[in-house]
Amino acid sequence: MSVYEEPDLFVDGRWVPATGGAITVENPATEERIGTVGGASESDMDTAVSAARKAFDDGPWPRMAPRERSAALFRLADALGRRRDEITERLVTDVGTPVSLTRGLQLARPLEHWRYLAEMAGRRDDEPVPPVPVTNVPGVVVREPVGVVAGLCAYNFPFLIATWKLGAALAAGCTVVYKPNEIAPLISYELARAAEEAELPPGVLNLVVGDGPHIGAGLVAHHGVDAVSFTGSVPVGRSVLRAGAASFKRVVLELGGKSPAIVLDDANIDGIVPALVGGFVVNAGQSCGATTRIIVAESRYDEVVDKVSAAVEATVVGDPADPKTQVGPLISAAQRERVEAHLATADDDGAKVVVGGARHPGFGRGYYFQPTVVLADNKAHLAQEEIFGPVVTIIKAKDDDDAVAIANDSRFGLAGVVYGRKRARAMGVARRIRAGNVGVNTGVFNQAAPIGGYKESGLGREGGPWGIDEFCELKLLSWN
Missing domain, CATH: 3.40.605.10 (Aldehyde Dehydrogenase; Chain A, domain 1)
Incomplete structure (x- = not known):
C-alpha cells in the first residue's frame, strides 16, 4: 500500500x-x-x-x-x-x-x-x-x-x-x-x-x-x-x-438530498430491483443524490419489499480494492456513528428495520455498515433526514397522486426517479416532483445538463x- x-x-x-x-x-x-x-x-x-x-x-x-x-x-x-x-x-x-x-x-x-x-x-x-x-x-x-x-x-x-x-x-x-x-x-x-x-x-x-x-x-x-x-x-x-x-x-x-424512487403499479419489478438497490448503496450511501426513499404503489408493496430485501442481503460488502466489491466502508468513524444514531430512532418512529441496521459483523476493522432496509411512513425521522449511509426507507402509496405528495413532502429537492412501463404516465408523475433532476426508468446524470436542487x-x-x-x-x- x-x-x-x-x-x-x-x-x-x-x-x-x-x-x-x-x-x-x-x-x-x-x-x-x-x-x-x-x-x-x-x-x-x-x-x-x-x-x-x-x-x-x-x-x-x-x-x-x-x-x-x-x-x-x-x-x-x-x-x-x-x-x-x-x-x-x-x-x-x-x-x-x-x-x-x-x-x-x-x-x-x-x-x-x-x-x-x-x-x-x-x-x-x-x-x-x-x-x-x-x-x-x-x-x-x-x-x-x-x-x-x-x-x-x-x-x-x-x-x-x-x-x-x-x-x-x-x-x-x-x-x-x-x-x-x-x-x-x-x-x-x-x-x-x-x-x-x-x-x-x-x-x-x-x-x-x-x-x-x-x-x-x-x-x-x-x-x-x-x-x-x-x-x-x-x-x-x-x-x-x-x-x-x-x-x-x-x-x-x-x-443534501432525500430523493424518491417512485415505483408505479405497472413497473417491471424484477427489471428495476438492481437500480433500486444501487440507488441507495452507491458509494456506501454517501451520495447527496441517492434515492433513499422508495415509494411504492400499495398493490406492489410486498413484492418490492421482498425483492429489494433479498437483493440487499446479497450485496457484496468488502475491500474497496476488490473488483467484486459493491459496497465499501463509510468515510470515517464519526460518519458511521452518525448513521447509527439515525437508526436508533427507528423504534420510536414506528419504523421497522427488516435488513441490516448495524455495523457489518464481517469486519474487525474499517468503517463498514450493513446495507439497510427500513419500512416506515414518510413522517418517520428515517424518511425525512439525510442519513448519508447505505440506508433506504420503503414507503407505501395509495396511488400516483399520493406518491407525488409523499415525494414532495420533504425539505429537500435534489433528485428523483420514476419507474413505470407507460412513458406518458411516468413522465407526468416525474414532472410533478419538486426536484432539480428527475429521471424516468433511468438515472439522471448528464454532463451537458444542469445539476442542482430545489428547497434545502x-x-x-x-x-x-x-x-x-x-x-x-x-x-x-x-x-x-
Whole structure:
C-alpha cells in the first residue's frame, strides 16, 4: 500500500510548504494511516487568495481568447488522463469507493467532463440584443468571468465535484482557490500537478488543504473572493450563505438530498430491483443524490419489499480494492456513528428495520455498515433526514397522486426517479416532483445538463453551460 506524503500547497504556480500543521489521512477500509498532508494556516490561505486575485486582475487567463483557454483546459484534461492509475488508487484508499465504481463514476465521468468543459470554454459567444422601437439602440450582451472563485468540495466524490466547480470556473475565465475536504484530500494533489503540467498561468489554480471551520470559513469571508461554490451539508451551507451575504458574493450551493424512487403499479419489478438497490448503496450511501426513499404503489408493496430485501442481503460488502466489491466502508468513524444514531430512532418512529441496521459483523476493522432496509411512513425521522449511509426507507402509496405528495413532502429537492412501463404516465408523475433532476426508468446524470436542487438542496446549478454561467457576469454593451 502506498503511503502519501504531501507537505506542500500549490500556490501561484509553485509548490510551497504548508505552515498550519500536518493532517493525517487514513484508509476507511483498514483504519490505517496512509499519508500526511500539509495543513494551511490562515496566512497560507491569504497568500493563495492574493495569488488568485493578482492572476485575475493582472494576468492573462481572464483575457485569453476562448480558443486559447480551451486549449489550456484540453492540456489539463490530457494531463489528468495520464494519471488514471494514480487517481484510481488514491480514490480507493482515501475515500473507500469500490474500484469498480471508481473507474466509472469517480474517474471516467470527471475526465470526460473536463474535456466537455474545455470544448465549452471555446464556445462562449456574445449575444446580440435587438434594438427596441422606443430607443432603437443596438447592443450586445457579453459574458465576463465573475472573478476569484473559492471551490469547497465534499469528500464523497472529490474528483467529480472538483471537476464541476473548478472546471466550470476556469472555463468561464475565473481564477480559483480550491479547498478539498480534509478527510479525503489526496486526489487534489493530482489535480494541481496536472494544472502545473498543463502550464496554466501562475495563480489560476491554487490548492489549500485545511479544516473547514477555519480555512473554509476564511475563504468564504475573504474580501478577495468574489464567488463561492460549496458542496456539503445543509447547516454548513447556511453558514456559507450567511458569510457570503456580508459582501454580496455569488454563492452556489449543492447540499443534501432525500430523493424518491417512485415505483408505479405497472413497473417491471424484477427489471428495476438492481437500480433500486444501487440507488441507495452507491458509494456506501454517501451520495447527496441517492434515492433513499422508495415509494411504492400499495398493490406492489410486498413484492418490492421482498425483492429489494433479498437483493440487499446479497450485496457484496468488502475491500474497496476488490473488483467484486459493491459496497465499501463509510468515510470515517464519526460518519458511521452518525448513521447509527439515525437508526436508533427507528423504534420510536414506528419504523421497522427488516435488513441490516448495524455495523457489518464481517469486519474487525474499517468503517463498514450493513446495507439497510427500513419500512416506515414518510413522517418517520428515517424518511425525512439525510442519513448519508447505505440506508433506504420503503414507503407505501395509495396511488400516483399520493406518491407525488409523499415525494414532495420533504425539505429537500435534489433528485428523483420514476419507474413505470407507460412513458406518458411516468413522465407526468416525474414532472410533478419538486426536484432539480428527475429521471424516468433511468438515472439522471448528464454532463451537458444542469445539476442542482430545489428547497434545502441548494442554490444554483452545476453542469453544462448553466454551470459555467454561475461564474459569469452579464454586461450589456450598447451604442448609438
